[in-house]
Amino acid sequence: MKTEILNAVESKCLRKNMPHFEIGDIVDVHCKIKEGDKERIQIFTGTVIARRGKGISETFTVRRVVDEEGVERVFPIHSPNIVDVKPVRSGKTRRAKLYFLRERTGKSIKLAHRHSEHTVAS
Amino acid sequence: MVMLLGKKIGITQIYDEAGRLLPATVIHAGPCAVIQVKTVKTDGYNAVQLGYDDVKPSRRKKPQIEHAKKANSVPKRFVKEMRLPNDTEPQYKLGDSITVSVFAESKIVDVIGTSKGKGFQGVMKRHHFGGMPGSHGTERKHRSPGSIASHGTDRGHGGNIKKGKKMGGHMGHVRITVKNHSLISVDQEKNLLVIKGSVPGPDGGYVIIQSAKK
Numbered sequence: 001m002k003t004e005i006l007n008a009v010e011s012k013c014l015r016k017n018m019p020h021f022e023i024g025d026i027v028d029v030h031c032k033i034k035e036g037d038k039e040r041i042q043i044f045t046g047t048v049i050a051r052r053g054k055g056i057s058e059t060f061t062v063r064r065v066v067d068e069e070g071v072e073r074v075f076p077i078h079s080p081n082i083v084d085v086k087p088v089r090s091g092k093t094r095r096a097k098l099y100f101l102r103e104r105t106g107k108s109i110k111l112a113h114r115h116s117e118h119t120v121a122s
Numbered sequence: 123m124v125m126l127l128g129k130k131i132g133i134t135q136i137y138d139e140a141g142r143l144l145p146a147t148v149i150h151a152g153p154c155a156v157i158q159v160k161t162v163k164t165d166g167y168n169a170v171q172l173g174y175d176d177v178k179p180s181r182r183k184k185p186q187i188e189h190a191k192k193a194n195s196v197p198k199r200f201v202k203e204m205r206l207p208n209d210t211e212p213q214y215k216l217g218d219s220i221t222v223s224v225f226a227e228s229k230i231v232d233v234i235g236t237s238k239g240k241g242f243q244g245v246m247k248r249h250h251f252g253g254m255p256g257s258h259g260t261e262r263k264h265r266s267p268g269s270i271a272s273h274g275t276d277r278g279h280g281g282n283i284k285k286g287k288k289m290g291g292h293m294g295h296v297r298i299t300v301k302n303h304s305l306i307s308v309d310q311e312k313n314l315l316v317i318k319g320s321v322p323g324p325d326g327g328y329v330i331i332q333s334a335k336k
Binding site: 003006009010012013032055056057076078079080081 | 135136137143150326
């Protein structure tokens with residue numbers, strides 16, 4: 001009863017058109033950025049290394065390496081500031097959390113390419 | 123002033139129009155039955171008695187059952203009085219039902235609840251004392267209150283501990299009012315109020331929701 005009511009309240013804020021992407025995908029995250037009173041869309045590209053939580057608090061982590069410096073951003077999936085998540089390329093992976101990528105440098109940060117329907121389409 | 127009785131369902135999060143994530147407490151409020159109307163003539167002041175959460179009549183004693191029956195109601199688990207101004211006639215009648223629609227226009231509310239009991243707690247947790255140093259010779263009294271009085275305190279009485287001195291003891295399970303919490307939404311179908319921020323008490327605890335005093 002308690003969770004049912006809470007879920008119903010949350011569900012109004014949940015995203016209806018959930019973008020489909022998987023762990024290990026390289027994705028383009030389109031997020032709204034506010035500068036003063038101007039709004040623009042910034043694209044953050046990287047590998048999805050984790051997805052956690054459920055309901056409104058569900059988040060995913062995207063990692064990329066810029067100038068040999070690892071950058072990770074955690075995005076709430078249901079945030080209205082996340083306009084779109086576009087999978088670009090699928091990676092071959094055997095686990096749900098790719099934290100081992102944090103220890104890797106150079107060429108080895110790339111996951112082997114995997115052919116997948118959802119990245120071919122876009 | 124309007125008042126409603128309710129039950130805390132739990133806390134979750136909600137996005138507002140600007141895309142900010144807000145903490146949101148969900149409260150099941152009302153419908154509250156008016157069980158008794160008090161007037162200046164009969165009781166010396168104007169008020170109505172509100173009841174929330176039905177109880178099986180067989181679980182209550184006859185006086186309570188009959189008292190509720192006068193308002194064509196069943197006994198209620200949570201009963202509170204709402205004071206009304208003495209100079210005007212009360213606009214509520216016996217047996218009326220008050221719902222969340224009374225808050226349809228409100229932006230901010232006060233919520234009264236009974237906080238979670240914490241048991242017997244020391245001064246550091248209960249009164250935010252600093253405690254004693256972790257080292258420099260301190261032994262076995264790192265979380266103690268230190269000196270509570272001296273021979274000369276409370277002049278004239280000599281060596282007494284002052285009344286109201288903060289010490290360890292039972293913490294929590296007291297009536298707490300949180301003021302001016304903004305009301306995010308009112309669901310009249312399901313009798314739900316969504317309030318920004320936290321509300322005292324455990325999930326399922328009874329709360330009183332009032333229009334904000336200031």
